[in-house]
């Protein structure tokens with residue numbers, strides 16, 4: 001991959017989404033503690049307080065967080081998409097990496113935001129639709145190839161959701177230090193409808209189980225990866241190919257084992273989920289420390305290895321933190337707000353990814369050299385086997401001669 005020129009420092013964009021309160025929470029006697037007051041989101045520490053009380057804000061135990069954007073239960077899927085993700089598309093089709101990930105406790109709306117429903121589609125579908133529209137608009141001058149993969153990390157194992165029969169896949173680092181999933185299915189298409197069908201097919205394969213906190217709880221981290229290669233239709237010797245990679249991630253929800261009343265397999269899943277989220281939290285902590293010299297341990301989980309570039313490397317990254325408005329979820333909400341607040345300090349360095357013709361030549365040369373070696377190896381093997389066969393035939397002849405004498 002050629003150096004795409006100057007890199008620009010970019011701060012993580014952090015959005016907060018608070019879903020509507022639900023029947024189960026109301027049934028437990030929960031009250032709403034998250035309110036939108038003017039353009040501010042207020043999460044009350046004491047449910048008895050009045051969110052409109054201006055003096056409340058001056059009390060010393062009050063903590064305030066600033067996010068790039070905050071959505072309450074009135075926000076539509078379209079608004080959330082437009083104010084978080086839509087702006088990344090142009091960059092992706094012209095060679096920049098981007099990541100959007102949904103973070104937060106179980107049952108707080110991550111899958112709703114990313115996948116959505118048939119009537120209220122989420123970020124995956126809206127992004128793909130607009131991506132193909134943007135491609136169509138510039139396709140007179142530019143040629144595109146779009147590759148899609150969809151995977152989940154379940155119990156620390158990577159599964160290809162487009163082809164689960166492949167078994168568990170490994171992570172590998174390429175020569176540029178970019179983490180790749182070895183052997184993952186990459187479907188090439190520039191047809192939005194086809195990609196949607198693949199997405200739906202993949203979703204059916206995703207590991208979901210009912211837990212006490214959410215009857216369709218995602219027990220895995222789902223990762224939709226879209227790679228866009230763009231090149232000019234005018235061919236010349238120094239032709240460049242721009243390669244943008246977009247990750248859209250629906251994380252599994254963090255949870256308290258006591259709250260979810262999980263047993264057996266659910267509890268094991270919960271432990272894996274919490275472990276990888278803890279590793280993610282540790283990376284966020286390390287990356288957000290001022291001075292930036294702290295060691296960041298991405299190797300603690302597959303999730304953080306895969307997110308290495310999204311968090312500390314070459315990517316425009318958006319985190320959408322989710323919380324429930326219920327008083328019964330106060331602790332989880334506070335933890336989520338704390339992490340989201342830290343994540344705001346993370347800075348990445350964004351650079352365009354360019355391949356050029358010399359890169360392709362280098363690739364072909366390396367493939368040819370590998371093939372030559374393989375041919376040589378096979379020749380030697382054949383020679384060796386031929387020699388062995390000759391020897392064994394000779395010895396057979398000797399034996400026959402011996403028998404005859």
Ligand SMILES: Nc1ncnc2c1ncn2[C@@H]1O[C@H](COP(=O)(O)OP(=O)(O)OP(=O)(O)O)[C@@H](O)[C@H]1O
Nearest residue numbers: 019105106107108109110111112214217218252253
């Ligand atoms: N903004 C919203 N508006 C309407 N319904 C919502 C909203 N957010 C979440 N819900 C509903 O709340 C329930 C739980 O949401 P969802 O499954 O998206 O949570 P999650 O954070 O992905 O949970 P888990 O981590 O357990 O997978 C679903 O029934 C979903 O439809």
